[in-house]
Amino acid sequence: MRKNEAVLVLDFGGQYSQLIARRVRDQNVYCEIRSFRTPAEQIASGNYKGIIFSGGPETVYDKNAPKCDPKIFELGVPVLGICYGAQLMAFELGGKVQNAEIREYGKTEVDFQADSRLFRGVADRSVCWMSHTVYISQAPAGFRVTASSGTCPTAAMENAERGLYATQFHPEVEHTEDGRKILENFLYGICGCSGDWKMESFVTTTVESLKKTIGGKKVICALSGGVDSSVAAVLVHRAVGGNLTCIFVDHGLLRKGEGDEVERIFRHQFDIHLIRVNARERFLSKLAGVTEPERKRKIIGEEFIRVFEEEAKKIGQVDFLCQGTIYPDVVESGTGDAATIKSHHNVGGLPKDIGFTGLVEPLRYLFKDEVRKVGTQLGIPENLVWRQPFPGPGLAIRVMGEVTAEKLEILKDADAIFRDEVKKAGLGRKINQYFAVLTGIKSVGVMGDGRTYDNTVALRGVTTSDFMTADWARIPYDVLAKVSDRIVNEVCNVNRVVYDITSKPPATIEWE
Numbered sequence: 001m002r003k004n005e006a007v008l009v010l011d012f013g014g015q016y017s018q019l020i021a022r023r024v025r026d027q028n029v030y031c032e033i034r035s036f037r038t039p040a041e042q043i044a045s046g047n048y049k050g051i052i053f054s055g056g057p058e059t060v061y062d063k064n065a066p067k068c069d070p071k072i073f074e075l076g077v078p079v080l081g082i083c084y085g086a087q088l089m090a091f092e093l094g095g096k097v098q099n100a101e102i103r104e105y106g107k108t109e110v111d112f113q114a115d116s117r118l119f120r121g122v123a124d125r126s127v128c129w130m131s132h133t134v135y136i137s138q139a140p141a142g143f144r145v146t147a148s149s150g151t152c153p154t155a156a157m158e159n160a161e162r163g164l165y166a167t168q169f170h171p172e173v174e175h176t177e178d179g180r181k182i183l184e185n186f187l188y189g190i191c192g193c194s195g196d197w198k199m200e201s202f203v204t205t206t207v208e209s210l211k212k213t214i215g216g217k218k219v220i221c222a223l224s225g226g227v228d229s230s231v232a233a234v235l236v237h238r239a240v241g242g243n244l245t246c247i248f249v250d251h252g253l254l255r256k257g258e259g260d261e262v263e264r265i266f267r268h269q270f271d272i273h274l275i276r277v278n279a280r281e282r283f284l285s286k287l288a289g290v291t292e293p294e295r296k297r298k299i300i301g302e303e304f305i306r307v308f309e310e311e312a313k314k315i316g317q318v319d320f321l322c323q324g325t326i327y328p329d330v331v332e333s334g335t336g337d338a339a340t341i342k343s344h345h346n347v348g349g350l351p352k353d354i355g356f357t358g359l360v361e362p363l364r365y366l367f368k369d370e371v372r373k374v375g376t377q378l379g380i381p382e383n384l385v386w387r388q389p390f391p392g393p394g395l396a397i398r399v400m401g402e403v404t405a406e407k408l409e410i411l412k413d414a415d416a417i418f419r420d421e422v423k424k425a426g427l428g429r430k431i432n433q434y435f436a437v438l439t440g441i442k443s444v445g446v447m448g449d450g451r452t453y454d455n456t457v458a459l460r461g462v463t464t465s466d467f468m469t470a471d472w473a474r475i476p477y478d479v480l481a482k483v484s485d486r487i488v489n490e491v492c493n494v495n496r497v498v499y500d501i502t503s504k505p506p507a508t509i510e511w512e
């Protein structure tokens with residue numbers, strides 16, 4: 001049962017639905033995302049303090065346009081419609097929506113003409129982020145227009161008596177100067193939230209509820225060294241102590257020194273019962289001769305499960321499996337009919353039928369930034385809490401073609417140098433993901449007086465907020481020069497270093 005007050009984001013398929021939810025949570029209000037199809041009765045039973053309609057790619061008068069249950073407007077719960085959500089509110093309540101000649105896109109000056117609770121403390125003219133072709137040409141009866149722009153007569157409207165508010169612009173986007181203030185006004189001034197969503201209290205209440213759920217039973221957790229499974233394990237450990245066993249399958253495909261670091265933190269710092277399975281040889285022999293990327297991924301995913309199962313069996317009766325599932329996984333698996341570009345696997349992907357009666361997912365409702373805050377609260381070291389994402393199949397998908405022990409060593413050394421220099425240059429948190437790739441290309445070089453014919457290492461660095469799209473990071477030349485010098489000098493069998501300057505799309509972040 002949810003203990004916190006909550007706001008609902010009704011998702012109409014807009015690209016910013018998760019962003020809206022994060023912005024709400026930033027203001028200490030818990031927020032959930034549900035489909036636009038959710039019936040009004042279900043929403044009513046959720047006891048939400050407010051509802052926010054997201055944007056969406058459709059046009060309200062299209063045949064297949066997503067529509068919500070109209071009874072939502074009668075629940076007496078304040079609603080804020082954003083972009084498509086604003087147009088839908090206008091359309092459903094008898095206003096008019098029509099196509100504009102030109103799309104209004106980007107930073108736009110908006111005039112806030114009326115004394116509205118939604119815009120309290122907002123400047124009379126303020127820059128807002130717009131992205132629409134359709135606009136509200138006539139607000140429904142009972143509504144008043146509260147803001148407009150040069151090309152958009154109804155940039156905002158409201159019927160304060162009914163608690164219905166709408167903005168054509170996106171308050172959740174950073175480019176909207178007063179966006180934070182507007183959301184704050186909605187949450188606190190209009191919905192009457194008290195702001196009880198804080199990570200300190202999340203830790204206390206979650207530990208209490210884990211104690212109740214798990215009781216004196218045994219829990220097992222697959223640790224990968226990643227942020228999510230680490231934070232989940234430490235939380236569960238706080239609740240049940242020695243009844244938690246963590247299994248760390250070291251497939252030998254982790255970065256340099258990472259396996260030992262996981263062991264040090266969990267076994268020695270947190271005193272968690274940890275089983276480290278050194279399965280490097282086993283994975284390497286399965287991967288011998290395999291060059292096809294998807295095949296490599298499948299082999300590693302399957303082998304991982306097999307090793308985990310074998311270890312779990314050795315422990316005897318275990319009742320619960322703890323997983324580091326986080327909220328974006330939950331939301332995305334709710335919609336997920338996108339094409340498979342790569343078969344991702346991670347330790348959250350263990351099959352549900354491996355003999356446990358229950359599943360504990362203490363981070364199921366948290367976004368990544370919240371998971372990091374919880375990790376810090378729990379005293380997990382900074383470098384683990386801020387660890388960049390690392391794929392489940394590890395370095396195997398950064399060694400092009402067949403994976404061998406020798407190639408892994410070259411890659412680990414080159415990658416460690418790259419990470420070291422990025423960190424020294426103070427860029428560690430500015431570049432969202434950066435790593436080395438062993439390209440499988442050999443080229444001619446000259447070292448001393450001799451000809452060499454050796455490996456080419458590629459460096460990849462990207463900036464991104466969601467990892468769905470990414471730009472290549474503009475790492476300063478001096479830093480790249482230092483990395484390149486060090487790699488060719490310190491790593492055997494590398495005579496050339498290149499930098500990947502492709503964005504995603506069309507490339508993906510990983511090379512395989």
Ligand code: XMP
Pocket residue numbers: 341342343344345346389390391392393433467468504507508509510511
């Ligand atoms: P791509 O290469 O698809 O990667 O652009 C997007 C993000 O996902 C990570 N990635 C994975 N993560 N299991 C994971 O947990 C996987 O199999 C996997 N493959 C890619 C990648 O590192 C990047 O952050």
